[in-house]
Amino acid sequence: MDGSVSGGKVEKSAIAGHSLLQQVWRRFRRHKLALGGLVVVGLFVLMSVFAPMIAPYNPYRSFTRSDGSYASWERPSAKHWLGTDDVGRDVLSRLIFAGRVSMSVGLVAVLVATAIGVALGATAGFFGGLVDNVIMRLTDTVLCFPVLFLVLIVATMVGPSIYNIMIIIGCVYWTRVCRLVRAEFLRLREMEFTEASRALGASSNRIIWRHLIPNAISPIVVFGTLFIAEAILIEASLSFLGAGVQPPVASWGNMLHQASSFVVLSRRPWLWIPPGLAIMAVVLSVNFIGDGLREALDPHQQL
Amino acid sequence: MQDYLVRRLLQSIPLLIGITLISFAIMQLAPGDPMSTMISPDLDMEAVDARRAELGLDQPIYVQYFRWLSELLSGNMGYAVQSGRPVLQMIVERIPATLLLTASALAFAYIVAVPLGVISALKQHNLADYLLTLFAFLGISTPSFFAGILLVYVFAIQLNLLPTSGHYSIGEGLIGFAATADRLRYLLLPMLALGTRHLAQVMRFTRSSMLDVLNQDYIRTARAKGIHERVVVYKHALRNALLPIVTLLGLTLPALIGGSFIIETIFAWPGMGRLGVNAIFAREYPILMGLNVLVACMVLMGNLLADVMYAFVDPRIQYS
């Protein structure tokens, strides 16, 4: 209930880390939806990693018809399982390659957000006082802005390349991790094992890295997981407003964006149903995993 | 209590300064200034440069910031680069539309989500819980622009039940009840599109908050004492479970306003969101800065209000 339990638990885990992971896995496994989510995400990850081998065609290459015209908007067929898009490229191949883009946008954005958030949150929580005050005011300030708008402004201005988008999303969405880590640190700082280390003359650095971060890791992991889903959705929203990953590079977001054209929505479902399903499947699965992790890592919240 | 209020207000001052700094700094990232969208082969560059000088765009950045800030403090957000209209006026005339949309989406989300979340918690691991959970997760994982497009397509174009876009029947001259009903018809779809995602989040939050409380010792005690289940749930548990939901408001508000940028575009809703999106592509810095400041201040006030409400309803908070 009051942190000393988890504090003691992790201390123990330093001796037998293996068994802790096993414990977590055992609890995680009980969460059927989370397990299912893990399988789905695993499949998508495999698909992305091996995209060049799986994809039937080059995703950037247009097909031509016998009369020399580009084979745009062909219906699904044996040759093109998911048909072709507006300039005659194979939709299935693009979908597979788009997975790489969308999922790495999610992952990298989370890494950036977490790195910034942990660094600032840890600093604030550990040192307290003025440092804490300044950092927390900054966090509060950023939290006042509609972040999607900020991301949109910055993405439009610096140019919406994949890398820019990953970094911008990360740079704008670090606030929640920061608050989380700080709260966790404030709690842990007062804990006996921290006091003990300090009494034994451990440096701040050592205390942070050896004791505080490992103990604060579980909420960070849960948050990070859930945020991957969020970041994928943010990229899709940016695509809708014209500031997402730009074609010819395919992302699930810019593929789904095609559905905002009525003719595509009503007559060319092969263009938007697959990316729509892919987004929902991954986002849903990641959410389930996040939920499972929360329950597995936070046993006193056993519901 | 009064001290607490004063302290909270004082705490907002650095935030306000931070808001103006961030709003201003972001605009410095861009290559090209707003005059660049106006360059066509037919305009004298001389005139463009004159406008640039008039707007102070040729000054050093910090000079521009303090100029802008001092104007801001006197209630002047500057003038739109292209149309020359006062930014404050442009924003203010669009606030009612955005406020109506976000407020109704917020109300919709909370009014529907809280009862559903409670049901979900009480019927934990029942069919109802699973269905609601599934619905919530679907809501969370659908991009809102996509939800908006589907809503328009199904309910307006296919079923012809509701209008596709706009905020009332222009030129019909409706008055009284008919006018209100007409506006409601236009409001329904954008409200659903904007609110559904939040509905799902609030529902999940309510559920876990409720479950948290139901596992607390005092609830167990109350149950053990043989207090009627209904009284336990509604008198003791629900009240305490609702408290943290108030804090969720602070997070929902900026997200809702962010979402309105997309929803307003889809539904041609004449609010701040569309103004903002247009301003981005037109590099209308005065409008963007004004919008950022105004929206952030609105959120700040919303949070302040939530905090005060929270302090008011939660006896555990000490004001000292």
Place this chain on the structure above:
Amino acid sequence: MRRLSGSKFWTLFIAAVVIMVSLSVVGCQPPEEEVEPPEEDPDEEVGPTEGGTVRIAISSDPENLNPLILPTGVVAPVFECLFNGLVRDNPDWEWVPDAAEDWEVSDDGRTVTFFLHDDITFHDGEPMTAHDVKFTLQSMAHPDYIGGQFGYVSTILGAEEYREGEADDVEGLEVIDDHTIAITTVEPDASIFNTVSRGIAAILPEHILGDVPHEEWQRHEFNQKPIGTGPFKIVEREADSHLTLEAHDDYFKGRPYIDRLIFRIGDDQAMLGAFMNEEVDIIEAPAEEVETVEDLPFANVHVHEGGSFNYLGLNNLHPCLGQPEVRQAIATALNIKEITATATQGYGEPIIAPHTPSSWAYPADCEGWPYDPDKAAEMLDDLGWEVNPDTGIREKDGVKMSYDWYNVDRDEHRRIASLVQQNLEDVNIELDIQVIDFATMTHVLLPRDADGAGVERSKDDFGIYTLGLTVGPDPQGMERQFHSRHSEPGGHNYVSYSNERVDELWGEVRTALDLDQRRELAQELYSILCREVPWIPLYATTDISVAHDRVQGFEPNVLGQVWNVTEWWVDDGS
């Protein structure tokens, strides 16, 4: 949404249409036949009836409706309803009477005397006179005027002096009586008709703006609900929602049939949805949506010339683009016919010179560079650009044949980008596609330093860019794009093209007054451009306007949708 920036783009297009309409000498005289005033035709089965409302979709809010101040949003169709010029253009690109009933050109060609209708009134009931015309033109030359359109009146005698504050009046603007005004230019200048057309100098009321100092023009409330002489007057507006116009009962060419015109403001897709649901009557549809609207029982689809074209601009300073032969090889590698068909859904017309094919200036005898990838590869090989087997990219003297290629974020341009990239890949040229919005594009094309001053162009600014351009029938407007003088900092010769003969020809075209002579000069000019390919022209655009069948008399063309708005009427009969 992608269309937002698109709409910005189109705004500029439309503004450019209005502005860039250069005139031909033919236009110097009023055509023999008067345009028929909109009168009921007794022979028709169902004649036009008065009354009703028409709702037109526009994609962005024209915040500012003063034609002399830098226009914003979609303004052209609204201006068309609110204002008149002395002359206007007709679908054949001739100047026809508007507020002026007739005009006379002096023998030396320097003075044009315009005779005004004598019963024109502003929306507020005040009569419009030659004084208002003079006021409008003189305002554009005022020392404090910041609307950026001084260039148009600069050829009028005494305008420069007035601008510099050396004169109290523009000498060349002479009000002879209330209904007659004589305009004298420094030299014979055919472009004066363009200047006094409603696209440039829409006549403004002196009795309202006469006392307003120029510093206040930009922010004057007049810009919100202007008073003009046009067939409709603005009665109500709501930001980003709509503008409501009502018929001007005393319109000098006769009251329009319809009572009310509502401009609904919304994103293209939103307005398409609104049209499908019968919430608006007239929209402009993207080409791919034609099949969506064709199925609607109430929709009339009008396909018409768009008056603009798309092209690839090649940075002539770039080490692998400076040679005309290389540019020719690149042009040969592009399958422009199929790119056009795919990018425009079959609604574009491939072109070989940077102009619209309907213009008299379009070169008839140039073949262009027919698609032949093998020949293109051979041409490049012969020029010493050989494929490096390690990278698969052509190289010469250690320089890689690789370009930064800038595109604006419109669907059509994205399609072009993807196909052109593949075409060039086939001949081992590498393209790095950058998709940017229009504002960033202008920064790429018009490089500036931190203080906003134009800087020298360089090979590193860009390799290739894709853009559209709106043109009139006369090539004069293109001078800024191809004259070497305009490659200086801040000039509009973005690709830094330079050819002495071309520079000379621009001068000759400007002073030539005979149409045949102009045609000959222009054709020579365009033949050179076609041969040297400083730009690779892609295709001329087609617009698709869709109207509800309750709107009668709707005939969109290259002038846009509302050019004949006074002849529209509403048939809600059945």
